[in-house]
Amino acid sequence: EIVMTQSPATLSVSPGERATLSCRASQSVSSNLAWYQQKPGQAPRLLIYGASTRATGIPARFSGSGSGTEFTLTISSLQSEDFAVYYCQQYNNWPPDTFGQGTKLEIK
Amino acid sequence: QVQLQESGPGLVKPSQTLSLTCTVSGGSISSGGYYWSWIRQHPGKGLEWIGYIYYSGSTYYNPSLKSRVTISVDTSKNQFSLKLSSVTAADTAVYYCARARYFDLWGRGTLVTVSS
Numbered sequence: 001e002i003v004m005t006q007s008p009a010t011l012s013v014s015p016g017e018r019a020t021l022s023c024r025a026s027q028s029v030s031s032n033l034a035w036y037q038q039k040p041g042q043a044p045r046l047l048i049y050g051a052s053t054r055a056t057g058i059p060a061r062f063s064g065s066g067s068g069t070e071f072t073l074t075i076s077s078l079q080s081e082d083f084a085v086y087y088c089q090q091y092n093n094w095p096p097d098t099f100g101q102g103t104k105l106e107i108k
Numbered sequence: 109q110v111q112l113q114e115s116g117p118g119l120v121k122p123s124q125t126l127s128l129t130c131t132v133s134g135g136s137i138s139s140g141g142y143y144w145s146w147i148r149q150h151p152g153k154g155l156e157w158i159g160y161i162y163y164s165g166s167t168y169y170n171p172s173l174k175s176r177v178t179i180s181v182d183t184s185k186n187q188f189s190l191k192l193s194s195v196t197a198a199d200t201a202v203y204y205c206a207r208a209r210y211f212d213l214w215g216r217g218t219l220v221t222v223s224s
Contacts, residue, residue, distance in 0.1 A: 001171070034210035034211070036155075042216075043204055043206075043214035043215065043216055043217050044155065044204075044211070045214075046210060046211060046212045049210040049212070050210075055212060087155055089155075089210065089211070091210055094168065095157075095160075095168045095170060095171065096157050096170040096172070097157040097208075097209075099154055099155040099156070099157070100154070101154045102154050102155075
């Protein structure tokens, strides 16, 4: 099973600033990596798939990069609605698909 | 647009079988190209993939749950279902159905509590 490790666990950033979230895979997952945003009481929402392709309707301030074992989600200028928990997920080596433990993005 | 909706009991007794159904609306589950999935989230915790089914009936399960999980599909009703047997309190979670392989569409989720 591939283990996905996200860092940091909590990230405090001010609105308007840039946020950089990291996700590391225990072995290569090629570019088969997705990012999700989850707000309290809601289902996760797909942000990025294929490591760098934005899902439909996702603002351009969200960008993904990386391949192999190291991945980054960048939010270029944080809006109030971006404060949430973010998860990465690999879908390369399955079963099982595996998720990271999440990064909580909070207002500084 | 395609929407997913989970349904089923919110309370299950220990040792019994948890049964949930996901109804797909706005599109056909048989159209191909997608896997249909169950994912759960323990209270305050992260996401755990349970398994997939393809419209043809092919299934893939998380090895950690494989001995207790059955996912089935009813294309005539445009539904797929989850059965998890021999549940314990550790199976208390919000259960989501989702369209895969990356999960681009999700149901709202349903909380299932295992308690006597």
